[in-house]
Amino acid sequence: MNWKFILTYKPFLIILFLINLFGTIYGYYWYKYQLEITPPIFIPFVPDSPTASLFFTIFLLFFMFGKHVPYIEALAITSLIKYGIWAVVMNILTLIITGSLNWQGYMLIASHGAMAIQGVLYAPYYQIQLKHLAVAAIVLLHNEIIDYVYGMMPIYPVINDYMKEIGYFTFWLSIFTILFTYHITIKKKQNNSIHK
Template identity: 70%
Template sequence: MITYILQEKRFLFCLLLINFFGTLYGYYWYEGQLAATPDIFLVFVPDSPTASLFFTIFLLFFLFGKNIPYIEALAIITLFKYGTWAVVMNVLTLIVEGSIGWQGYMLIASHAGMAIQGILYAPFYKIKLRHIAFAAVWTLHNDIIDYVFAMMPAYSSLNKYMNEIGYFTFWLSIISIFIAYWLTQRNKPLN
């Protein structure tokens, strides 16, 4: 039943629109940070909207029965990572500040959805080990840009915890890469 729904054209089109507009909003949300970002880091700063962009591209191709494995690998890893990361950061902000407003709750719900949708579509990805390796390098490189070059998303109330957040983020990347491997490669011969 769930497999049927995930492949149903109207559902896919709605999911495509939600991700498209969510991606646009995400880039808008980063507008201030992007304006202050050196050009060399621009592609790595808007983490969540770029993850949803990868998934939006996947959905567009999937609607037409096509696969793009490098994008699929980037989507599953980054959707799970940044979806989970944003949920955790917003919950931590709630704990530290005592409130997060409606935007914080919206971010929790939308980012939880990001993490879940990337996982749900795992059976449809045509990912091989080389695609996961490429996405793993991208993801870990992004961690270096965020936490070595200080390009991470701004959560002012959490600034004093940046070392711990950076450490958590690194391990979340490793877990995300492992999940992508497990869901797409566990029953395949090495390729």
């Protein structure tokens, strides 16, 4: 199967765009109750996953027309990987602690796992340079401060007792995401140009 053909096939891109668009809208709706109790200054930093899919949706829109937006691409891949993995791990942690998980939890595992995968699959098509990744890295780490210093992370009542450990894990997840993104975008393209 030619994955490169599928990933750039216009009808597939349109379907993927629509899935991410509606997923983004639903994601912001999912945060509705937390946003209602969030101080206005912190609102942009609370709905992490829908903002990640919003970045990717914007990337897809430009990509379908042969355009590139490298800062958005850098924000898309880093936030998709980070928050995709984070949500999967948090829901699995909830399952371990409680011994069960409702259907929404399994849905979140599947959808956020898919978020991370799609971000990686399109890595060859991003035109990210070090300056773009640097901005995305600042955004990721800044969001860490907002979440774990000011307490604006997504509300998961079951795992509240583990917030220090989760904050520590999330910091290193951000570092991994930044380095991994560098490796599969900037570094890989540098290596390919050397071996041409």
